[in-house]
Each structure stands twice: as C-alpha cells, then as structure tokens.
Amino acid sequence: MATRSVHNKWSWMLLVILAAALLVFGSTRTSGPQTQSDRIDAITKVLACPTCQGESVYVSRASAAESIRAEVARQVASGQKTDDEIIAYIEARFGSRVLLVPRSTGLDAMIWVLPVFVLICATGTLVFAFRRWRVETTDQVSEEDAQLVERALREK
C-alpha cells in the first residue's frame, strides 16, 4: 500500500502539534479594537430588561430597556469604569433582578449544579452499561433467533 506511510505516527504528531500551536496562538492574542457600541452590546447582553420577562436589555425594545441602555452608554462613554464595574453599578441602581446570569449561591446555584450532576449520571450509566455488557457476553441464542439466522443464510 502506497498510502500507508502517510498515516503514520509522525504525521499524526505533527498534526496535533500544529493544531495545538494554532489554538494557543489564536486564543491568546488580543482581538481587534472594541467600539464603544461593542462594549455596550456586551454589557447589555447580561442585563435583563426589568419590565419584559425573559428578554435581555440587548434584545428588548421596551422603554425600560432603552433607559438602562442609555445609562450603560453614558457609563461607557465616560470611560472610567470597566464592564464589570458598570454591571455592578447598574445592579446597585436597578436591583438584582436586572442580572441575567443566575447567581451561584443558594437555590439559584442548582441551575449550575444540576446539569453537571446529570452529565455525571448519564456518563456513569453508560460506563456501567459497558461494564455489564462485557460481563454478559455469554452468547445465549434463543430457538427463535437460531431459526432466523438459518433462514437468512439459506436465502443468501
């Protein structure tokens, strides 16, 4: 086989190293300049519009959202606070219900914990199933199945 030499260990290693290098380089360099508007978008995406249930300030066109957006825009334009500080400021002014990211304390923490729990359970079940299958390969063939195989082989 002429092509076999291409798929050897070395070319795979080269591939992995190249991919890792590209990922490290690409994910650590700074992204291009943010406009003020980009900053406003990023901040308003994690703020909830207080009057329209479920929508973020970024999405909503309601007047309450417009006024929060205007406040965020003022803060960004003044250029003195970081994004997190602006979010904290808005929370202090409008109350914690404008935060769109669930907190990680108290009952709210369950929303972060439960998915991880379910993932662990599901993976655990799968591992358990594989272990059981490995033990269970006794290959008992039922009468019905044997006939089926026989018939199929005859037809072949």
Add this chain to the structure above:
Amino acid sequence: MYAASGINGALGRALLLVGIIASLFGAIAAISSARQRDQAVAKLIPRFAILVFAAGLGAFAVMERAMITRDFSLAYVQKVGSVSTPALFNFAAVWSALEGSLLMWVLLLAGYTLAVTFWLRKKMDDVLSRYALGVMFIVNLFFFVLSFGPANPFVAGPAGVFDGPGPNPLLQNHLLVMFHPPMLYLGYVGMTVPFAFAIAALITGRVGEGWLLATRRWTLFAWGFLTFGIVLGSWWSYEVLGWSGVWAWDPVENASLLPWITATAYIHSVLVQERRGMLRVWNLSLLVATFSLTILGTFLTRSGVLNSVHAFSQSAIGPWLLAFFAVIVVVSVALIGWRGDRLHSPGSIDSIMSREGAFLANNVLFSVFAFVVLLGTVFPLVVEALQSRTIVVGEPFFDRLTIPIGITMLTIMAIAPVLPWRKASQELLSKRLFWPAWCGVIALAVSVWVGATGLAPLLTFGLGGFAAGSALRQVVLATRRQGIRGLVGRANGGMIVHLGVIIISVALAASNSFTHSQELNLEVGKVATFSGHTFELVDVIEEKTDRATAVKALVKVDGGKAYAPAITKFTKQGMNVGTPSVKTGLGNDIYLTLEPPVRQDENKARIKVFIKPLLLWLWIGGGLMALGTVLAAFPGRRRKPTSPTSEDDFAADLLVMQ
C-alpha cells in the same frame, strides 16, 4: 350583551363537534376492531379518518372565511382581525393567536391522521395499524375538544364591533409569518405518528423492529419540518425583531428546540436498534419524550405560566394540556413497564469506539443538552414557587452550558461517521481520520489567518473542518462507488445534513463572537465610515397608509444601493415597530436599524450598524439540512442483512481508495 354569531360561528362550532364525534367513533372503531379482530368494524376506520379531516379542514376554512370577510361577530376576529390588514397577513392572522393556532394544530393533526390511514390502507388487517390509528384518533379527540371547549375560536364577541386592532404588528410585516408557524406545526404534530406506532407496538407486544422501520420516514419528515420551521423562525427573528440576533433562548424557542433535540437523538439511536436490535426501551422513551415535550412546550408557552414575545394572552387551556401531558407520560411509562420482559434485548456493545458506541455517546450528550434547555426554561418557575421571587435565565446561562456541549458534539460528528459497527482498530481509525483531521487543521489555520480569536470559536472552526472532512469523505466514497445514487439514502443524506449542521455551527460561532456594531449619526450629504464600509444618508421619508405610518431612512451602503431601515408606528395598537434592513453578503451581513427617537427632521437619522460575519451561511446551512433530509428519506443501497459487520463496506472503501 352578545350578538348571535352569524353563520360562520355556527358552522365552525358544528364542524368542531363533528370532529369530536368522528374522532371518538374512530377511536372506538379502531381499538375495538383491534381487540376483537373485527374486520367489519375495521372497514369503518378510513371513513372516520376522512370525516375527521373534513371537519378539521372545514373548521379551518370557515375561520379563514370569517377572517377574509371580516366577520366581526366572532370574538376571535375582533381580537386579531382588522379592516385594514393586507390580504396575505389577514390570511395568516388566523394563526396569530391562541385559538386560531390551535385550530391549525387540529387541521394538521387531522391531515396526518388521514395520510397515515391512506398509507395503511392495505395493512388495515394488522392489529398494530388499528391500535396506532386508535391512538391518533384519541389525540385528535383531545385537540378537537380543546378547540371546541376552552379555546374555541368561534365564540361570539360583543355586538356592535365593526373593526379590530388586527394581528400583533410584529406578525404583519414579514412574509415569513406565512411559513414559519405552519412548518413548525407540521413538525410538532408529525411527531404524533411515531408516538402512535410506539404505543401500538407496546400494546400488541410486537416491540421488535418492524414498526420502527415502518415509521422511520414519518419521523424523518416531521423532524425535517421541525428543523426547517426553527430555521425559518430564526430568519424571521433576524429580519424583523431588529436586535440582529437569530436566537434569544426565549421560552417558546426553547419549547420548539426540546422536541427537536430528543427527536435528533432518536434518529441516531434508532439506527443501533435497526442494526443490532438493542436500545429498545431507550428509543421508545425518546419517542414518548419527543411527543410529550411538544405538549409540555405548548403548555409552558400557551398557558401564560411563562411569558415571552411568543406568548399569547392567558387562557384556560393550561390545566388541559398539563393533564394530557401527565396522561401521556403515565400511560407510556406503564406500558413500557408492562412490556419490560419483551423489551430486553440480547447483544452487547463491545466498544465505545464503534458506530453504536458513538451513537450512545451522542445520546448522552443530547440528553444533557435537552436537560439544560428544559432546566433553564422552567427554573424561573421553580424559584418563584419556592421562594416567590422572580429571576431571569437568559442567553448567558444557555451560552455557557451549550457551547461546550456543541463543541463536544462536533468532535463526535468528526469521528463517528468513519467508525465501523462493532469495533474499530487503531490502525483503521488512523487511516480513515487522517484526511478529515487535516481538513480541521486547515480550517483552523485559515480562521487564525483571517483573524479569529478566542478558544471556543477556534475550536468550533477547527472541529467543524474536521467533521466536514469526515462527512465529505463518506459522500465522496459513496458517490465514487455508486455515482449519483451515492447522494441518497440514510447514511449519505445524513452526511449532507451533517454538513448543514456544521455550516450552521460555524456561522453561529462567527456571527456571535465577531459581530461589531456602531451607532452612526448620519446627516444628508455626509459620508460616515465604519469597519471599512461607507454609509451615506440619502433621505428620510415618511410613508402613510391607513394602518400605519413608516419613517424610513434611505442609507447608501458603500456607495451602492440604498437600504431603508424603518420605524413603523401602527396607528391602532399605538406600537412602534422597528424594521431592520440588511445588506447580505457571503462574507458579512451589514445590518442596519433606525434608532429612536424618530425625528421629523428630514436631514438627520441615527442608525445602528451591525457587521455580522458569515451570517448568510446560517440559511445556507438550513437549506442544506432540508436537502439532506429529503435525500435521506429516499431508499438507499441496503447492505445484505446477513453480513455480520460493516467490514465489507470497509473493504469496498479500500478498493475505491486505491
């Protein structure tokens, strides 16, 4: 003081009553003939199916007639009808509120029932067919009762009303409102068919693979419609809502995503059952979950417990839907428990590095995905019930959890298509994955070169290239072997669907991560620039119709065509609706919105510009998914059922490769 409703009200109510009676008798005929093997009664089933469909179609037609003739004696027409609504949007106004959309559900369900009856016309001797139709008639009965009782669109309204507000303004400024809801509903309602067959298989005890193969195509089509409906909904959101996004993790969007996730899991895991006879309970559970999630989603979003842009006003159907959901779950679980002994399947899965192992991993991931979406959707309800305070769970939560899930899915999509059944040797993997993996590295290099940053987007681009390589490998090998027929069939069509999914993932990652926006204060005659594009205000115009006043800013982009983002004030609702205008391109979309306050000053306009990379590819990917679904539905080449492994294919692949 209520006026006697006219002919439309009486006729509509009568037709719904006919539907109830026909569904009831259809269910009785189907189930009793199945229990007593009575051929004479079984012959009646098709007649009841025709009657049910006639009633559903008739009721829908009467509603359309009432809407088109502006019959304001009906409360529903008073709610969503208006003298000034243009004809097309008036036609679509029928499904723009709760009662009418339920009527559409009824129509489609009755249509599916008739189609399944026609499809089974020569298999009516089979008890399983009769039970399946019996289940369908029962679901019909429920929806006809719902439509006749708590959500009746034919109720008379107060007298002396000669005009109404018309549908929600958001539902009358884009043509997609004609297509998005019917497509989505075709998907939702279509999930009733495999569910009915699953229940029938459990009742008859014939839980083998026969019924599965029979309903495969029904499931696939329902899934295809659901997919297409969701994509159209995203498109509508993008073109109409003016925040430049396609998906807001709104409860109603989540409600449509949930059955899609479980149905997608089913479409994959069912292959393990067809091939190996395993996972019977799991597959039945997925079908039951899919159907019950369509009901739960309707409950969550149509009963007023959750609010969203899609939610209609509060209504009495909540308890009905919740009760129906509970019945479905209890009955299905009881049946699965009752047939537990027959559901146990022999055989085992030897290795995770096999086709069936990959399908299992896929299912674990899809289950977690479904759980995350469900949890995020209902969590505010839980918090409110337990601690009586309101919290909002929005995009940041869903993004944080679903992006890792999506990236893991892309990884599985990259590896799984090359895996043979039973087990794969390391050498085989190294050989088959080699070129797809290089596709991934090239995709990664190109993304880094064009300036992409951030770990999650780069992983998406790299793994997307890898997965696309694997999908293309399958399609290329199949077409080399079989010519054009290598594009059809489940495996090959499925790979085209995969390509669509990959394109969508890449487009989502790019447009979510690398969108830039800027507000521009434009003046006529002055050219503003942003991100390498020029924007020139040509004029600000006002267009008045009798239903709305639109202010449009004509903006020349890059010196070419003028785009016209607008703000429309709908006179009757007193509501301002912004309408974006998009310059579409293969590389970037330029998305323009006119920002309030709307000034009458004719020489100035405040415009917000979003530059959204690769967004067009979302719709291309959606189209490819639809195409792949159609191709997958065609019968492909079947390997001999007696060949024990897919090593035969492997040998054929090798022959082609050399």
